[in-house]
Amino acid sequence: MxxxxxxxxxxxxxxxxxxxxxxxxxxxxxxxxxxxxxxxAKVLTIDSMNPLVKKVEYAVRGPIVARATELEKELEKGVPKPFKQVIKANIGDAHAMGQKPITFLRQVISLCVNPDLLDNESFPADARERARRILQGCKGGSLGSYSDSVGVEVIRKDIAAYIERRDGFPSDPDNIFLSTGASDAIKNMVKLLVRGEGRDQTGVMIPIPQYPLYSAVVAELNAVQVNYYLDEDNNWALDIAELERSVKEAREHCTPRVLCVINPGNPTGQVLSKENVQEIIKFAAREHLFLMADEVYQDNIYADGCAFHSFKKTLMELGPDYAGLELASFHSTSKGYMGECGFRGGYMEVINMDPQVKLQLKKLVSTKLCPPVSGQATMDCVVNPPQPGEPSYESFIKEKTAVLTSLAERAKLVAETFNSIEGVTCNTVQGAMYAFPRIHLPQRAVDKAKSLGQSPDGFYALQLLEQAGICVVPGSGFGQRDGTYHFRTTILPQPDKLKIFMDAFTAFHNKFLKEYAD
Structure with a gap:
């Protein structure tokens, strides 16, 4: 028919x-x-599209990662490989690497998503109380409604209270901007700072090695990337003399307006001392720079003698001489002990921002309506966790401690194992979730890579993936000093998988050195 x-x-x-x-x-x-x-003819072609977008690179999800996904699919189809699984150590995604969610966080979010469960006594009373409080702050009592563009008011108040407990100084909820992870807030802040052309064009000072978000945002917004190099020989320390060199040279061709600092470091895993944070603040004030402090790994401190010192607290302690320094600091649900990347929760606190600029920032964030309200609720659980005497406190502390203790053990294991392998050196992983080992490549391997039009560490990382099933990110994606080669790996694989990772890496590396020996 x-x-x-x-x-x-x-x-x-x-x-x-x-x-x-x-x-x-x-x-x-x-x-x-x-x-x-x-x-x-097509209106939009590779030649007619926005040229700034073509300049954007984001190595942690680059071509090597795409190849890793292809290899996973080939393994599923039974295609023979010299390995049984692909270990994706390219990105700080804790749950994807086997970490279990923190029970209290998921209980509160479950209750917020399904309020019919609020009277279900199988959920602890403190989890139900937190959920009710969050929902009372949501329009219509629903997580599915839009929030204010800057975030749910009760959650901003909880964040301000958390910052006050952490730092010992007041925090104003009006200075808190909830965001779609820390990344979105960082991008909005750079947007406010970019202006000018020629020597008046905004320069953004970023650490090298850096998290590729920063170089991507700088490229997309047509600012000038101003590199300052961390000191690998001194456990990736931030040297003020290097900041001074960087800003002086940059002023020959642009106008540096912002200094970005990542503490604890990504990809380098260093933790800044209090004295170092003080020096950075004094430098920013002296050079009239807006200071952006990426502090998303503040819970991830592992090495003996290291501690997290927030830029906000340190600024306040320095007293009235630095009272006017403009600062934006960032936190996230994606890292720490939580690892709740998919909820895309984060916040920014701004200090000493011009009131008229703050109005412009509120206007800017309003164009995206609001961050995910489920992510905002997750952020509330992070800043307002169970307290002593509450039903969930003991189990929460047990889970949190277990995650951070295991990460500390893995941080030590990874660095020690890398340092035991010929041709690899790795600084102590003091914090965050990554190691950034240096690989000392034979000249023949360097020449081979260049003959293929690849960076030497990119060539190495691709061979590591194809031969051992290990996906890491070449150091060239983060920046490094000329003539040095690195890769970034997470320390997130669970202990059993981490042993497979290190054994497979060691076998590959020794074979690679032998194959390309000078």
């Missing part, structure tokens, strides 16, 4: 053809060809 309908001169068929032509499938109505059968 259907074939008769489509082949005969039925009126319905004529209407269907006419409709198809009207919807643009015919050449005369915007299809693949234009008038007289000529091919219609």
């Amino acid at each position: 259907l074939s008769r309908f489509m082949s005969g001169p039925h009126p319905a068929k004529r209407r269907l053809v006419a409709m198809s032509s009207h919807l643009g499938n015919g050449p005369q109505n915007g299809g693949p060809t234009g008038p007289a059968g000529q091919t219609r």
